Amino acid sequence: MIKIWGVLLLAVGLYFLSSCTLEGKEMAIFDDTDIKADERMGQVVDAIKAHDKEVLKSMFSEKALNEADDLDSSLEHLFEFIRGDIISWEDSGGSGASGEIEAGRVTLKEVDTYYYVITDKQKYFFYIKDCHIDYEHPENVGFSLILVVRAEEEEKIYAKNQKKIFDGEGKLSPVGICIPFE
Secondary structure (H helix, E strand, C coil): CHHHHHHHHHHHHHHHHHCCEECCEEECCCCCHHHHHHHHHHHHHHHHHHCCHHHHHHCECHHHHHHCCCHHHHHHHHHHHCCCCEEEEEEEEEEEEEEEEECCEEEEEEEEEEEEEEECCCEEEEEEEEEEEECCCHHHCEEEEEEEEEHHHHHHHHCCCCCCCECCCCECCCCEEECCCC
């Protein structure tokens, strides 16, 4: 009898731990943030290789598309800024996620990701601000920012006097494509 209850309890526990959705909402138990971030970065790299503005634009949130200044020109600038053929890309230290959980369900998840993209001519640092889930404001789901610098300029974006990510008072929230040292 005890074995049957143990097996039943184990089966139910595994079911809930392996489930990533319930009633259309992501569960807080299973976190696939890094997997989704890597998939999205792969799509970014493929779009840059193909110079495909429409694919990159489709990854931005509705809100970012409305707020960004001349995203089409910024995307062209991004394609020109990345010199050479992309050889590889790699995570530069993981992602940082923040959000809200209500009744065990994730209702808001914002993710900051950091990557290096290596071409045959240069190494670049990418910072991407992405909203994976926002049930209250679905217009926020998608990228709000892709910031790109040469890898040797990475530390400059965090400098308070540069005012790219931090301004000394708090975190800044630029929207769209940002190539600050060009």
